Amino acid sequence: MSDDVPLDEQARRLTHAWRRWWWLWDLYFAIGFVAVTLTLLGEDDTSTLDHTVAIGATVAMAVLYITFGRPAIAQHDGDPPPWKGRTFMVGMVALLLTGVLFQQAMSFALFAVCPLAFMSLDLKEAILVVIPANMVPVLAAYAEDGMRAMVMQFFPGTLFTITFAVLLGAWITRVVAQSQERAVLIKELEESREEVSRLSREAGVATERARLAAEIHDTLAQGFTSLVTLVQAAESELDHDHAKVRKHLELAARTARENLTEARALVAGLTPAALGTGSLDTAVRRQLSQFAEETGMNVVYDADGDSSTLPTALEVVLLRMVQESLTNARKHSRATEVTVTLRVDENHAALQVRDNGVGFHPELPVDGFGLRGMRNRVAQVGGKLTVHSGDSGTTVELEVPR
Structure with missing residues (x-):
């Protein structure tokens, strides 16, 4: 991500990454829904009841996804509350099982169910759902055509599907987790940056106060000390030696002018007046x-x-x-x-x-x-x-x- 993007903006983008790319997921599910429906309608060796139940299960899965699953996942950026994710997946697997029992072609819906499992549940729960879900077509083949059909269904197709789904799901889950961790780290870094900025400002203020204190002590305070000394000396000679009084007052006036020059230089942040000439x-x-x-x-x-x-x-x-x-x-x-x-x-x-x-x-x-x-x-x-x-x-x- 570009370094010139503010950290809080980067965190916001990462946090809402799910929402930004939801149109791709929606497109994927829409294509899957249409493909499964056309596949079910294309089978001629099934009864009207089988067609009706299987297509009904497919439509119900789409409705469940749109009305319950998608809002739960999108609202919580791919990490919905456990009860919502589990409820959603129980409904999806139940509808899948129902459709496969009446029409085996319904098993193609697994291409939508498996990603949803990893989006709705944590990794372990998703794996526990994906493996049995992929076994549904195998059990359906066994119920309809016996052991040989079940073995042919499982090897190599179902085995490959299970392996691919688990590995892909684990990888996607890890990518999402890393993105979320990065968003948290960016947020913490932004907070740390603000804290550093605050401490830097306080340190700058303290340094400036120390500088001003030193400058005031070394210029104005010392000048005032000289003024007090000269005035006291003039006062002690007031009734005895007017020449000395005049000399002390002249020195006091000169010291006062130099002190005024130092004060102006101090306010302007310049070098000491004595070094200016x-x-x-x-x-x-x-x-x-x-x-x-x-x-x-x-x-x-x-x-x-x-x-x-x-x-x-x-x-x-x-x-x-x-x-x-x-x-x-x-x-x-x-x-x-x-x-x-x-x-x-x-x-x-x-x-x-x-x-x-x-x-x-x-x-x-x-x-x-x-x-x-x-x-x-x-x-x-x-x-x-x-x-x-x-x-x-x-x-x-x-x-x-x-």
Whole structure:
């Protein structure tokens, strides 16, 4: 079946295959009914009573099929309720037996009865019906002409008919069962596809939430922290040094503008604003210069290699690591000096941020998002993040493959 057909449509087609091909079965039974009737009428050596009973049995079989058997089989896609299938076949075999007793040519109706048995019953029950039904003409020959006639009737004709009917019926039953199993599997696959789609949507939402959380933490939250620090510094100098107050307010205004730019970039799903106007090296230098102005710390930067050839995804991770490390140094370390080292070669990019603050225990659980967010970012690009911290300060090292 074509791959471009939806699974639910494929299942519907398989489920209703019986109904689509019923016109072939109807044609087959119609041809069989006409053929048997003409055969019965063509025999001249039988009495009017025999003709009447045999043809009556044939007509009754046709009526039983049209009014009871066909609706039961078609309505349940070839698998009618057991009581309906058994009732139908009991009636068909009884009419066949009646017709054969009065006119042996009625045995040709077996070509219609045998397929109906496999369509109405399960395989074992159908075989138990087909074999005795095919023996009816043999018994009729024995009753009329004796043992020799019975043996001639059974070998090879009836034996071949029984074997062919059983094998063909078993094959058809298996084909139908496989089609029904395939329809069930397609339905289950469709349900699984819907479940996978739902889980994918939820995973996408969760990933996007995590990305937004990391971006907000690394940009807006850090910017607001800088604003608070600068405003507090300006407030402390308000009555003493107006020049310092003005400087702090200018830095606060610049930080606010940069934060606004970052917010717009975040909403638009763009790269960090700091990378939008230059290379990673330029962005890091700008961050360090602003950090030194705001905190008064001594900042040392050492770069080696061409960082302009790095993919944007790696530039973002490296820049965010610098920002997060500087924020931690500002908020927690009470450091007086920060050293940033960037190394870029053909295969890797390595970044180290070291301060001389009080340090912390990197394995202890923390309430903040920073270190956890950094680890998540690094994992997304297949990098390695190492944090060393103690009384002499904190060193954060990152290595990412290009």
